[in-house]
Each structure stands twice: as C-alpha cells, then as structure tokens.
Amino acid sequence: VSTQSRSSGQSKNRPIKPCLKCTGLKKKQDTKVVPLRCQHLGQEFYSRESTKPLFRANDLMTVHNLYRFRCIMETAKITRNHVPISMYGLFKRSDRKTDLFITPVPSINFTYKGPYLWNKFIGHTHLRGKLNSLSAIKSKLRISIFNAQNQHDDHTWNECNFTDFISN
Helix, strand or coil: CEEEEEEECEEEEEEECCCHHHHHCCCCCCCCCCCCCCCCCCHHHHCCCCCHHHHHHCCCCCHHHHHHHHHHHHHHHHHHHCCCHHHHCCCEECCCCCCCEECCCCCCCHHHHHHHHHHHHHHHHCCCCCCCCHHHHHHHHHHHHHHHHCCCCCCCCCHHHCCCCCCC
16 A cells, blocks of 8 residues: 555645556556556645746757747848748848848738847847858857846746847
C-alpha cells in the first residue's frame, strides 16, 4: 500500500487502497502494489511554475519572439533579394535613411508588421549601415531578441520581454 498527501487544509498521509485494475497489473514477484490509475494528486502537484527558466536554459524563443524574428527575417529576405516581386513592391524604403522603411497605415498585416519591426530593431540596436548579409542580420537579431527575452526577473515574464530589442 502506498501513501499519498492530500491537501484539505493540512497535508495528511493517508494510505491509498489500490483498485482492482491496479492489483491486476501487479507482477507476481512484486511485494508492493503501486496504484497507477487510482492515484489522486493534491494541490501541491499542480503548483504554478514559471516557464522562463526553461526557455533560458534551452535557448528557446517564445512564440511572440519567434513571430518577431520571422517577420524581420522575411522582410530582410524580400527586400534584399527582390523576391517575390509582388511582396517587394509593397515595401517602401525611406529616401533619407535607406536602412529604414516607411510604414503603411497600422494594421495586423505583414506589410505593416514587417517594416515596423525592422525599423524598431534597427533603431534599438543602433545597427544602421552595419548589416550587410542575411547571416549577419540573423545572428544580431537572434542575440537581440534573446537579450530582451532574458532581461528583468529570472522567473517572471515582463511585457518588455516580448516587445524590446536589446543590443550587446
């Protein structure tokens, strides 16, 4: 018979009597029956944990940051390679600052989000005129997003973890 802790005010150790399914799963050489299907988990099992340490330890981007990363990379590819030409025609470069775009009317479309995020990335990281290849853009962007994602508290997410870009 195994024990279980239940939380009804105070934690108490109470024996769990295995059901017939669990005793039927018992091997002949086992001395104890482990209740697999009839186990009830208490509140302490379902405690909330932050995912931020896992993202940090495994160098993973959140969905928000993956979206920003892909938008900026696709914008860079389209404007560098001029392919597809139909998408390239939707972007308007600034005449004064050739690294930046003139953003259209704000919306949720890629034709707005791509140039908007690109301008924000270039402005926050001070990389104007320093990004010549797609691999340089990709590495600087990845570092910038990871720096922003990992800033502030180690265990709780902050709004700026999903909106900022931070240079080295």
